[in-house]
Amino acid sequence: MLGLRRAGPVGAAPALISGLRAVLMILASALVAVLGLTSFMAVKMARRVVTPGGRVPDTRILDVDTAAQTITLSRTPDTVLPGRYGLFTVGTSAYLKLGSVLSEDASGVKRKLLTHVATDAHLAPEAAFSGWYFDSPDDLRLPYTTELVGASVGPCPAWLFPADDEQAGTWVIQIHGRGTTRAECLRAVPVFHAAGITSLVVSYRNDGEAPRSRSGTYALGATEWHDVEPALAFARRRGARRIILMGWSMGGAIALQLALHSGHRDLLAGVVLESPVVDWRRVLDHQARLLGLPSRLADLTVGTLQREWSAGLSGADAAIPFDQLDIVARAAELRHPILILHSDDDGFVPSSASHDLAQARPDLVELHVFDVARHTKLWNYDQQRWTQAITAWLERTELTAPAV
Structure with a gap:
């Protein structure tokens, strides 16, 4: 009897171990499958982020x-x-x-x-x-010329709207956002023209008007600013003595990179940002949540895009330096007055980073908060308030007076 009692547990041990191994193998396979699916989704989202898309019916x-x-x-x-x-x-x-x-x-x-x-x-x-409203420079009924700005990717088309007094010496360079063209910026031209400021409305790589880069993908502002840099040199050659940058959405990210890295920072007098991307990590996290995806996926997407070995999987030319694009973290490096116009109901680019940047640099950043207006539609929603905010800021920063 004692032998029979011992035989049961000893005989069951191999079966129990075998069963546990089978369960562990199933769990490991499931984990590998989940990780594989998550990685696939991260790469898919990364590709979506950097690939210029056509206009989608909404x-x-x-x-x-x-x-x-x-x-x-x-x-x-x-x-x-x-x-x-x-x-x-x-x-x-x-x-x-x-x-x-x-x-x-x-x-x-x-x-x-x-x-x-x-x-x-x-x-x-x-x-x-x-939100464009104006889709052609002819709609503005202002004198303009079509120009080509020479960038490393090739000649980038631009519209030049001269001020009535071209000797005033103050220019604004308008930079459009992701998935759009320079027509997006036309709404702002009359405001600056009324203030006696020349407007140069530019294009940049992969926007459908400027030349295409090797991969045809965005770098979220990390390389696009190099295409706008020659526009500052163009303005300098044409007599600009002060330059304002205005960026819309991703154009805001480009403008901020110029404010930090441009070789013409000595001419920069201020930055105006409309619904800007100030921190891409927050934008991707917001977009993931809008799609019903976990925030962890946004983190993995950032990880995919910022590593050299994996960025290529998305089609990107090179790794994207998200730390460099986080202007809240780099707020101490800013040196120019900044006006931000952002809606708390943006729907695409959350306004939290704009709020944080204003709190980090109250000496430089002036934030005008809208609501209901949605993304890059502040002019459309309340043209009078939008115009007054820019005009008053120009007056406070003394940018309406002739440059000396």
């Missing part, structure tokens, strides 16, 4: 009343915004200017058309809502 045209010149769009957080906007369309017209909201319900928003639509027009249902 609303639908539900009805066009050509007699009343109104258009009804599907309801989105953007299409319900008050103010003047644009709509990229496919069909008879490529772009329409939109006026105020006339009525709305749970599914649709009726707006006034500011571009005439003929009775025989044909428009596809898919459309993209835009």
Whole structure:
């Protein structure tokens, strides 16, 4: 009997060990699969971040009343915004200017058309809502010339809007954001023109107008600033004695890199930022949460993009230095007055980094907080307040007076 009692446990031990090994192998395989899937998703997100995308339809045209010149769009957080906007369309017209909201319900928003639509027009249902409003420099009815700024990637097209008094010597260089072109900046030209400031509206690599880099991908401002640097030299040659930088969204990240690294910092007099990217890590974390993805995935995406061996998996030319692009962490290095215009309801670039930068450098940074206005649509939402904020800042920093 004693022998039988001993035989049970001893005989069961190999089976128990074998079972545990099987369970551990299953768990290890599952862990490898999860890690593999997470890594795949991180690389996929990284590729999405650095790849310039085309304009994606974000609303639908539900009805066009050509007699009343109104258009009804599907309801989105953007299409319900008050103010003047644009709509990229496919069909008879490529772009329409939109006026105020006339009525709305749970599914649709009726707006006034500011571009005439003929009775025989044909428009596809898919459309993209835009804050540009002006899509051509001709819309401004200001004198301008088309220029080419020589950058390392090749000649980059630019629009030059001279001040009425070209001897004033103050220029503003306008830098557009990710996935857009220089037309995004046209809204600001009249404000600076009224202040006696010459505007140079520039392009940079991979934006669809300037030359393409080897990989055709973004570096989130880390290399794009090199394409805008020659624009400062261009302005200097043309008589600029003071230069203001204005950056929109990712253009803000580019402007801040110029403020820290440009060889023409002696000419820089200030920086204006509209819905800017001040810290890319926060933007990626915000975007991950919007997509219902864990914040850990945003961290892995940053890790993928900032390491030389893995950045290539995303298609990037080189590793992206996120520490260099974190201007809150580098706030002590700033030397120029900065005006930030940002909506707490941005929806794409969270305003938290703008708030933190203003708190870190209250001696240099002036922050005007909007709400409801959404991303890069502050001019559209409240043109008067937006214009007054810039004009008052220019006066306080004495940038409306002739440069000496």
